[in-house]
Each structure stands twice: as structure tokens, then as C-alpha cells.
Amino acid sequence: MDGTHDAFAEHVASLLKRLQPGYDVEMIGPRELIVNGRRLDLENLFRMVNHEPERGPEIVEHYLDQLFAGDAAQLGTVALDFARPRIMPRIQPESIFQHLSREMVAHIPFVNGTVIVFVIDLPQMTVSITTEQMIRWRLTAEELDEIARENLDGYAPELEVQLVESKEGGRAILLSEQDGYDAARLLLSDLFKRLAPSLGSNFYVALPARDMFLALSPSPDLFVKRLQDRVRHDFRRLPYPITSDLFIVTRDGVAGTREYREEAA
DSSP states (O other), X not given: OOOSHHHHHHHHHHHHHHHOTTSOEEEEETTEEEXXXXXXXXXXXXXXXXXXXXXXXXXXXXXXXXXXXXXGGGGGGOOHHHHGGGEEEEEEEGGGGGTSOTTTBOEEEOSTTEEEEEEEEETTEEEEOBHHHHHHTTOXXXXXXXXXXXXXXXXXXXXXXXXXXXXXXXXXXXXXOOSSOTGGGGGOTTHHHHHHHHHOSSEEXXXXXXXXXXXXXXXXXXXXXXXXXXXHHHHHHSSSBOOSSEEEEETTEEEEHHHHHHHHO
């Protein structure tokens, strides 16, 4: 089995069409499919196959059998009591709605041309939450957001961060748990309290992709420009891209630099 991202997703998509000929399957990214209107994240499956490449076809087939058999196929009707502790947030670019119906996806608008979507986090997969599920649970998008952020706060409370001091005098903090929620940690309730002592009263956060989180001091300008160039490069090359714009984190919350540029234009 070819281990490249695109070839891997193509293989999974073709196998799924063979196993479930009635399903509507579309590949939208290097490790993402849309199956019957729902996002399916292949990240965990890709890692499983990379760990034992000689068993790749067997692992993929077993995974898909499990995913679309019995209880797993009923995730659309799962009870809120089961889902509540497993609901997590993800920050996505608004461009996801080129592939997904905005009306079908439970989400709230965010800044920098992004939205916050919600997933049910299960051991072998994450499945996006639909508007239909949210209505069935009698929740608003704001209540779903509150549950997701609370779960994020408790997901990995002891985060490992790496502090780097640059030659220009700026400071950066890299967070890399590689658990699918690195970028989402911009939404942590105590993010400002955790990072401000090292970065200053207000600071920037870059989220070029889902598995990247870089916080940086707002000065000196040369340092910020150099890191912005790197963020643009990462945004173009990494899977699950989010935005090349910086977020501003203050004591009062998170703002977007894109909005400031648009106002100034």
C-alpha cells in the first residue's frame, strides 16, 4: 500500500466504495473523506498502517468493517449522555463549506475566516457532529461550544510546551501534543493565564494547520515577520490547513488579524 497521503486516501475511498456500494464517498483532503455527508478523519488509520505497513490492507479493511458495522454505523443517533464527555472542538477554515453543506454541520463562526466545528472523539476515529444531531439533543451551537471547550480543558491538562528565545529578542512557545487538537487549544479557557507571563500582556498565535500551535510575542517586528513567513509556508504544505493569519490573544479573549486588515483597507 502506497504510504503517501493522497494515495492512501484514494485507496481507502475505493475500498469503502467496494464494501459499501450504496455510500456516497468523496475525497476532500490528504487524510479526509466525506461519507454520506459526514467528515471522516483518516489520521489515526494512517498512523496505524504506517506502524505496521506489511499489514496495511488488512488493517484498513478491518477498520472499515468496524466503522460501518453495528453500533458504529448508528453514531448519527447516539445519545447525548454517551456523546457529551466525548464532544471536542476543532478550528476549521470556512473553505470546508465548499465540500460540506453549511446547514448540515454544527458550527459557530470564529475569527480569521474560520469556524469552530465539533466532533465525537472515539478511540479509532473522530466523527463530525451534524446540525440534525444537535437539534435532536436539544442543544444550541453555543451550548455545544461550551461543552466542547470544557472537555478540551480537561483533555490533557498537563501540556508540554517548548519556549524558544530568538536572536532578534522575541519569544515563541510551541505546543505539539499531536493528538488532533493542537490548533484547537487556542480555545483553552486559561490560555492567556498560561502563556502571558512568558510572552507579554497580549500575544499572537499561529495555527497554520490542525497539528500546529505556535504562540509568539508581538515584538520585535523582524521576529514576527520571520515567523509569519514560516507560518505561510507551513499553511501551504501541511495537511489539514487552517489559516496563515495570526490570532491575537488578550485577557478578554481572541481576535483575528484578518479583520483588522480588512477594516484598515
